[in-house]
Each structure stands twice: as structure tokens, then as C-alpha cells.
Amino acid sequence: MDYKEQLEKDRVLADQKIKELGELNDLVNRFYEVDREILQLSSCDFAMGESFTQSEDWRARFFEVRRKFRQLEIREIFKGPYDKRSAVLGFYPGAGGEDAGDWTKMLFSMYSKYAERQGWRVNVLDDNPNRVTTEVRGEYAYGYLKGEAGVHRLVRTSPFSAKQLRHTSFALVEVLPDLPELEESKFQIPEGDLKFEFFRSSGPGGQNVNKVETAVRVIHIPTGLTTSSQVERSQVANREKALKVLKAKLFDLMEKQKVKELGELRTKVKPEWGSQIRSYVLNPYKLVKDHRTEVETSNVDRVLEGDLEMFIEAEVEWGNKKV
Numbered sequence: 643m644d645y646k647e648q649l650e651k652d653r654v655l656a657d658q659k660i661k662e663l664g665e666l667n668d669l670v671n672r673f674y675e676v677d678r679e680i681l682q683l684s685s686c687d688f689a690m691g692e693s694f695t696q697s698e699d700w701r702a703r704f705f706e707v708r709r710k711f712r713q714l715e716i717r718e719i720f721k722g723p724y725d726k727r728s729a730v731l732g733f734y735p736g737a738g739g740e741d742a743g744d745w746t747k748m749l750f751s752m753y754s755k756y757a758e759r760q761g762w763r764v765n766v767l768d769d770n771p772n773r774v775t776t777e778v779r780g781e782y783a784y785g786y787l788k789g790e791a792g793v794h795r796l797v798r799t800s801p802f803s804a805k806q807l808r809h810t811s812f813a814l815v816e817v818l819p820d821l822p823e824l825e826e827s828k829f830q831i832p833e834g835d836l837k838f839e840f841f842r843s844s845g846p847g848g849q850n851v852n853k854v855e856t857a858v859r860v861i862h863i864p865t866g867l868t869t870s871s872q873v874e875r876s877q878v879a880n881r882e883k884a885l886k887v888l889k890a891k892l893f894d895l896m897e898k899q900k901v902k903e904l905g906e907l908r909t910k911v912k913p914e915w916g917s918q919i920r921s922y923v924l925n926p927y928k929l930v931k932d933h934r935t936e937v938e939t940s941n942v943d944r945v946l947e948g949d950l951e952m953f954i955e956a957e958v959e960w961g962n963k964k965v
Contacts, residue, residue: 654823658822665726665781669714669717672710672713672714673714675710676707676710676711676714679703679706679707679710680707683700683703683704683707686700712955716955716958717782717785719958719959720782720785720958722784722785722788724784724785724819724820724821724822725782725784725785725788726781726782726784726785727783727784727819727820727821727822728762728777728778728779728780728783728784728819728820729777729778729783729784729787729788729817729818729819729820730767730775730776730777730778730817730818730819730820730887730890731750731753731775731776731777731778731787731815731816731817731818732773732774732775732776732814732815732816732818733746733747733749733750733773733774733775733776733813733814733815733816734746734772734773734813734814734816735772735773735811735812735813735814736793736811736812736813736814737811737812738796738809738810738811738812739802739811740802741796741798741800741802741809741811742811742812742813743771743772744801744802744811745794745796745811745812745813746773746774746813747774748796748946749794749813749815750774750776751946752945752946752947752948752950753778753787753790753815753948753950754776754948755947755948756948756949756950756954757778757780757783757948758948759948759949760780760783760786761780762778762779762780762783763777763778763779763780764776764777764778764779765777765779765873766873767870767871767872767873767883767884767887768869768870768871768872768873769872770870775869775870775871775887777820779820784817784818784819784820785958786954786958787817787954788817788819789954789957789958789960789961790815790817790919790954790957791815791816791817792814792815792918792919792920793812793813793814793815793917793918793919794812794813794814794815794918794919794920794921794922795810795811795812795918795920795921795922796810796811796812796813796921796922796924797809797810797921797922797923797924797925798923798924798925799924799925808925808926812918816891818887818890818891818893818894819890819893819894820890821886821889821890821893826886826889829889829892829893831862831885831888831889831892834863835862835863835864836860836861836862836863837860837861837863838858838859838860838861838881839858839859839860839861840855840856840857840858840859840877841855841857841859841872842855842856842857843856843857843872855877856872856874856875856876856877856880857870857871857872857877857880858870858871858872858877858880858881858883858884859884860881860884860885860888862888862891862892865892865895867888867891867892867895868888869884869885869887869888869891870884871883871884871887917933918933919932919933919934920932920933920953921933922942922945922946923942924942927940928940928941928942929942930942930945930953932953932956932957934957934960935953935956935957935960937952937953937956939952
């Protein structure tokens with residue numbers, strides 16, 4: 643390693659340490675803020691008596707403090723090396739024909755709305771009839787969302803059925819970590835294992851973007867894993883974005899197969915839908931049920947509008963108990 647490479651490596655490492663220090667300072671400040679607000683509530687309760695504890699103002703302040711404390715509690719659970727990072731979500735239709743494709747779009751919308759509720763930014767990387775891939779950029783996005791990976795099952799009266807028949811469809815949600823720059827640079831893929839395809843972007847971006855083949859699809863030949871990007875304005879930028887997502891996919895696959903070298907991934911990967919992690923029933927009754935935590939609600943509409951907190955928090959705690 644020459645001097646410039648070592649200097650760049652040290653710079654990236656220093657940036658990471660500075661970011662970690664900032665996060666720790668933020669955690670300490672949040673803790674003291676909650677502690678002060680609990681003391682203030684206790685003081686008001688003591689000074690004003692039972693009438694204050696029964697007031698709407700006290701209830702609003704109490705639930706706000708509880709929400710802040712819950713956020714601290716949940717974040718303390720996130721001990722994984724990538725839990726603090728952003729995430730990449732992929733949505734893929736399974737069995738169910740047109741209904742499965744529509745269900746995939748519904749899931750993408752649901753998680754986008756949940757991300758907005760969390761104050762995260764959503765960037766669509768690839769959008770076509772067979773899949774949607776999106777970045778969710780925000781602190782702890784991967785920690786919160788990693789448990790959402792798996793098969794999601796929908797039961798409803800099909801809007802594509804002329805006879806108004808009830809239909810069951812499946813979609814797969816994939817959740818990947820946004821790898822740190824330092825680790826991504828160490829993850830080298832042999833050029834001979836990659837195949838690049840170029841096509842015209844189907845999304846917004848101006849006349850030039852839609853007329854020139856700026857979109858990029860990259861295929862990892864040994865495993866068959868594929869990623870695409872068409873969100874950037876240049877082919878070079880889309881190539882880098884697609885490669886970054888591919889590295890996250892390969893890293894995730896290595897973790898699941900417990901292999902240490904990329905070269906050990908020699909088998910073509912086939913989708914394995916397995917059993918669903920959550921069911922969304924719209925007909926003949928309304929119910930969303932998580933089959934791991936047993937958390938359920940009949941308020942399906944709110945869930946589909948992104949109100950996922952009860953499911954995600956329960957899964958975070960359930961996943962932590964398994965470790």
C-alpha cells in the first residue's frame with residue numbers, strides 16, 4: 643500500500659470515528675433530556691396534585707416523554723455492525739400473477755410512507771414490473787428494517803378478477819445494509835464474474851436520460867444475482883450505484899451461507915419464498931398478523947399507510963431475544 647492509499651484509508655477511518663463520537667454525544671444528550679423531562683413531570687405532579695395528573699396537558703407530556711424513552715430503549719438494542727446505517731430495500735413479486743405485481747407496489751408504498759414518518763429519505767434506484775429497488779437513507783434505517791425481510795402474504799378480493807374472486811398473492815421484501823466505504827473498498831469482485839447491460843431509463847430525469855442508455859444492470863455470473871440502477875443521470879454513476887447494491891447482496895448472501903470468501907459462492911441463487919412472516923387479510927375480514935411475534939391489528943388501512951411501528955418494534959425485541 644503506497645502513501646496516498648494509506649492516507650485515504652486513515653481519512654475514512656478518522657471520519658468514521660468522528661461520526662461515532664457525534665452519535666455517542668447525541669445519545670447522551672437524549673438521555674439527559676428524557677431524565678430532565680421525567681423530573682419535571684414528577685415535580686408538577688407533586689406540586690399540583692391529582693388534578694394535574696388527570697389533565698390533558700399532563701397526558702400529552704407523559705406520552706411524549708414515553709415516546710422519547712422508547713426510542714432510546716430501542717436504539718440500545720441495535721448492536722449489529724450495520725444497524726446504524728442506511729438500508730437498501732428490494733420488492734419482488736412471488737406467486738399470484740397480476741395481483742402479486744400490484745402487491746409488490748403496495749408494499750413499496752407502505753415502506754416508503756413508514757420511512758417518511760421516520761424522517762428518512764427514499765430514493766428509487768430501479769422500478770420496473772418485476773421489481774422495485776430503493777435506498778432508505780437515515781440513521782438506524784437498517785436496524786429498524788432488517789427484520790422486515792421475508793415473504794409477505796396478501797389476501798383480498800382481486801381487482802383483476804372480473805368475478806370478484808378472493809385471491810392470495812405473495813411478495814418478497816429484501817433488506818440490505820448500506821456498506822461502509824471502508825468495507826466496500828475491500829470487497830473486490832473479479833471483472834470476469836460480472837456482466838453489464840445498458841438500457842434506457844424509464845423514469846424521470848429529462849430528455850437526455852430517457853433517450854440515451856444511461857441505466858445499468860449488473861449480473862454476478864457465479865450466483866445469478868442481479869441489480870439495476872437508473873436513478874442517476876450518467877451511465878458511470880448508475881454503474882457505481884448498481885455495483886454498490888450488488889456488493890451488499892453478495893455480502894448478505896455470504897453472511898447467510900456462512901462463507902468467508904466470495905469465490906465460495908458458486909451455486910446459482912434461486913428465490914426461496916418459504917413461509918410468510920406476515921399476513922395482510924383484507925377479505926373476508928380485516929387483519930394484519932405477524933407470524934413470528936403474534937402481534938396483530940384489524941386496522942389494515944393504517945398499516946398500509948405506513949403505520950408499522952407496533953410490528954417493527956415487536957420484531958426488534960423478538961430478534962434481540964433470539965441472539
